[in-house]
Amino acid sequence: MITPKFSCSQTDESVIASIYCPSVRATDVEIDVDDAVLTVHINPYFLRLSFPYSVVEDDKSSAQYDPSSGYLTITLTKSVKGQHFPDLDLLAKLLAPRPSRSHTRPSIEVLESRHTLADDIADISKRTDALSLDDEFAQAARNGWQLSQAIPDPASEFRTSSKRYYGFLDAFTGYFTHATHTENEINELGDDAEACNAEERRTRRIAHENEKWDEEHYMADYAEDEYIQELINWHNPDLTYAAELVITEDEKMAMLRLPRKEYIMDSFQEHNLYLTLITLMYAHAYDKRTTLNDPTAESAWTICNLVAPFSALDPPPYSPVELSGVALDFTDAELTSTLVTSYRRSLTFPLYRSFQLAERCRQDVAAAFRRGKRLITKYLLELKDILDHHDVYYVYSKIWVEDFCVWIQAGASDAVLVRIGEKLDALRVPKSAIGWDLGELEEATRFAVDRDSDSDDESVE
Structure with a gap:
């Protein structure tokens, strides 16, 4: 059909x-x-x-x-x-299947039982007599069972399969089996992309960022930032609240081509999807601002490098998450850690490396979230279109962006998006959180520029 x-x-x-x-x-x-x-x-x-x-x-x-x-x-x-x-006008939401009925516990009917109540009592008494407590447990029993406990090591998790999963809701595997035989320049895991667990991916990602960090490039962009200031001052008409958001015919056709899916997830998974969405929207904001809303042949490369869930298969959370009694509550700490990863990557890989530009992209993301899922849907479709037209990076559209396009329409909440946008707008990411002494580098650059300026004045005299 x-x-x-x-x-x-x-x-x-x-x-x-x-x-x-x-x-x-x-x-x-x-x-x-x-x-x-x-x-x-x-x-x-x-x-x-x-x-x-x-x-x-x-x-x-x-x-x-x-x-x-x-x-x-x-x-x-x-x-x-x-x-x-x-x-x-959100066609994927209209096409989404009806939510599944909640699962109920199956009823159990006892057809026959040869045990009597006296037999059960005797069996329980026999088992109780067989129990023994060593000194440690006896002492714990007297102290109200205050046993020492430790957080289990995630690396020691029991696994019944050698496969590693990644992507949207960890639903994908096998997409990078032959990654080294393709021109995938942004893959930071190499041949081990299918073998690394979550901890190894994060370790390699951070090490790769530290290796690629270039102080001289950052200082040069800080000293001569005329063009970067033009990018910062560029006005994105989509983020104006008075602007009407219209779903175009091309976007409607793109929605119709999306798969029909229903997602079953717990509150923790849903929480992490919103955090991952921040990294996608940050990369989109950076590319949109640095190309002045005219994507180039390098846009796919730039976007994929800025999204850690793409290049290192390492999605948020990047700090411990404790879900409070309020559903989908987002703390400043976890939002900051999510942004820090995006900031670090925007200061390491693309052409323009500026902390001030990174802050401007954060403001763009906050404004997009405050406008709700209509604008987020349009931006996700733009991301999907850019990646789908790339010979190699289309894979990230398949394992991440496509499902986000479906979920954001049918499953995401405008109220949650607005709340995240407000928090991101009020948030301030300290330079010290980046880990590369940005403040000291900027101060040294200003000192060098002032000294050169003074030297030029003396030579004129």
Whole structure:
């Protein structure tokens, strides 16, 4: 079956679905409405849309097919007149399958039992008599079982498979088996990309950043920053709250090509997805600002280098996370550690290396998050398009960006995105957290520039 091109709109009383299905017979169309789900089948097209609220077929509903344009227009009545249906332009959310029913514990029926209550009591008594406590446990029992405990070593985790997983929700493996035989310049794990565990990936990533860090490059960009200041002062029209966010036809087609997936995750995994999203949006903000919103042939390389989950398969959290009683609460410490990794990479790999530029990118990310998932969706689709057109780096679109494009529409929360954006806007990343004595290097650069200036003045005299 083919998923047709479609769009949805609404009035105070109705929801209108406009479906492009040329060269079909209107008499063959099958339309079914079940609460909030609209199903349309007209060979060879099939479409199932899940609306946020229920709709009904009544006397005011209609279905009209225009053979000249090829569009089937279905008008359904809202169950609650005047109710606003959000996100009708986020097509992946409309196409997402309905959430699975919560799993219930299976009931158990005892068919036969040959044990009596007296037998059970005797067995328990026998087992209790067989128990013995050594001195340590006896002492612990007297002290309220205050046993010494230690955090288990993650490296010692028992594994039943030699495979290592990575990517969105750790759902992928085998994509880098022959990485060294490709022109993957940003792969920091080499032949071991499929063998490294999470701890080894992080260790190698940090070592690679320290190795590639170039003090002279940083000082040169700090001393002569005229062009960097132009990049910093560039105005991104998307981040203006008055700007209208319109999903283009190309973006709608890109949404239709996304896979139909349902994600099952716990609160910890969901928490980490939002942190990973920050690293993706930071890389996008850097490339968008340094190319003045005109991606180049180097954009894919730049973006992949700036995203540690790509180059080292090392996603956040980069500091210990303690989930509080408030769902999806983000502390300044974990947001700072996430940004520090992005800052370090933006000061190490791309052409323009400036802490002030890094701060400007943080502000861009904060503004994008505050605008919600519509703008984030547009930016993720831009990232996907850049990576999909690269001969090698398309793999990162497959294992990360594609699923983010689906999840951000159907699973992410605007309220959470706005809250993260507000926190990122108020956050200040200290230079000392980067680990490369940036303050001292900048002071030394200013001293050298002032000394050269004084020398030039004396020579003129």
